[in-house]
Amino acid sequence: MAFYSILYPTREKAEAPAESQAECFKDLNLGQVFDYIFKARVEYSLETYYFVPLQDAESVYYRQAVLRELENPQHAAVVAGFSSLVYMQGSILQSVHDSFDSAETWRNNYLTRGQLLDSAERYCAAIDHFANSIMPIEFESEGLRAFKGYVDDYRRGAEFKELLAHAKRIRDKLSEVQYVMHIKEGKIRVKKYDGEREFSESITGLFDKFRQGETNDYASVMPDVPDAPQVEAQVLDMVASYYKEAFNELDTFCRKYYNFIDETLLRFSREIQFYLGWNELIAPLREQGLPFCYPKVAQGKDKIFVSEGYDLALAYKRHGEGIVTNDFELNYPERLIMLTGPNQGGKTTFTRAFGQTHYVAALGLSVPGRDAALFLFDRILSHFGSEEDLNTQSGQLQSDLYRLKAIYARATDRSLILINEIFSSTTLADALPLGRHMMEAIRKIGGPSVVVTFLDELYDESPQVVSMMSLVNPEEPGARSFKIVRKPPDGMAFALYIAARHGLTYDQLQVRFGK
DSSP: OOOOOSSOSSHHHHHSOOOOOGGGHHHHTHHHHHHHHHHHTGGGOOHHHHHSOOOSHHHHHHHHHHHHHTTSHHHHHHHHHHHHHHHHHHHHHHHHHHHHHOSOGGGSSHHHHHHHHHHHHHHHHHHHHHHHHHTTOOOOSHHHHHHHHHHHHHHHSHHHHHHHHHHHHHHHHHHTOOEEEEEETTEEEEEEOOSOOOOHHHHHHHHHTTOOSOOOOOOOOOOSSOSSHHHHHHHHHHHHTTOHHHHHHHHHHHHHTTTOSOHHHHHHHHHHHHHHHHHHHHHHHHHTTOOEEOOEEEOTTOOEEEEEEOOHHHHHHTTTTTOOOEEEEEOTTOOEEEEEOSTTSSHHHHHHHHHHHHHHHHTTOOEESSEEEEEOOSEEEEEEOOOOOTTSSSOHHHHHHHHHHHHHHHOOTTEEEEEESOSTTSOHHHHHHHHHHHHHHHHHHOSOEEEEOSOGGGOOOOTTEEEEEEEEETTEEEEEEEEEEEOOOOSHHHHHHHHHHTTOSHHHHHHHTTO
16 A cells, blocks of 8 residues: 555545634633643644544544554654654754755855755664664554555665765765864964874873873763854855865755655654654543543444543543543434533533544544444534623624524534533523524434533423433432433432522431421
8 A cells, every 4th residue: 555644544535625623622622632732742733633533434443543553652652753853854954945045145055055964864864763663563553554664665765775875975075074274363264184283182191190080071062053153154165165076065965855855754753743642641541540442433323322431621630530431322313412400510521521522533533431432523513601792792692592593504414513501691481492493403403412401391302312411419419420321301400409509408407407
């Protein structure tokens, strides 16, 4: 198989037009999840990869297989080292190009040409080291197997061999360059070395008689980047006048290998960070015992489910501590979860987790949960209730209705719709008919959906609708359990919560009256 991308099984899929889904990040708190990866790997600009979920099962399974292999620390270390080295050389090469193309003529000089040669040598060394490291590994994933073959073919190819040989020839010629600098009163004169005496040994010998034992080594490592590039560049110009053949060869090398980095290898060096960043992000949660799994792609009438799922943003914020897991299951034709229960009982968290898990699964990544089969959506459309914006001319109810209308206009039977407690700004008499119209519209669209509502009356036992409830602790009705179960709404959980809050449960009254 011809290798093109470690993120897509074919070049056609990699280059196909895609729609960003970043608009759902705020409601689902996905920004809190991915921002860690973006900031830790800012030089790779990974946002694009996380904003565009996949649209086909083949690509999802392709990525899952790669990610599984990179859970092996040795495999991850090998590709991470290669990625860092190659991507760094790509950045250096871009900087060299900027210097060559600059209107400031002092930047287009032999110092810049030397940087290109250095970068090419490091690039060749990285290819050789990486190829030798991965050859013994028997990869199982299609992506890494194909990439391994690509690297082997590239290293054995005539183009790479000529680059390596040409760089060595130039380096050998430049290693023969010897010159003398005379520095006096701020002026530098350069001439070709002609057997002048080397004073370093004499100076060292002179001070040896003052040595009184072993001393600390205070020598410092000189940086690769020059402190005074203009001065060094002018010195090299003068040196080049004495060694025209060697520096002309350097000119030829730079023209020939202006773009020496293979585009496929450079692409891989950036794309592989997509996987490495995710595994690094979830590692602390796994250490806390929170489960992750590779979900199956549910299609057509397949069952959609997650066991032991949870809100990833909340888990990350709490460092994996005190997280309550929940399950859900939709058996066709079930497609709409109506979620009721007491305030602050975990309903919003469950809804976010439903959306997050589907989104992460569509990226081809491992998801929070013990086991899962998830729907491959075309888009996620969400509306989470918010405080009224006093800067607008419309009220909260009007804003809710406009947003719902926009959702209806864009939604298809492959869309995920997440509605979280709207119509709370109006009266019960108005909220009920509006809520019934909303439920009917979402049911007709037919995509997997969650509607969080305080209106138990909206449940109508149609085959498309599943009722779930957040529960209170039966032994302590005032305490929320954050467990959400499949159960018809009965209003009792909310009533018990209100009663407990005001000290009016049967047990609380018994204590109060001393009985």
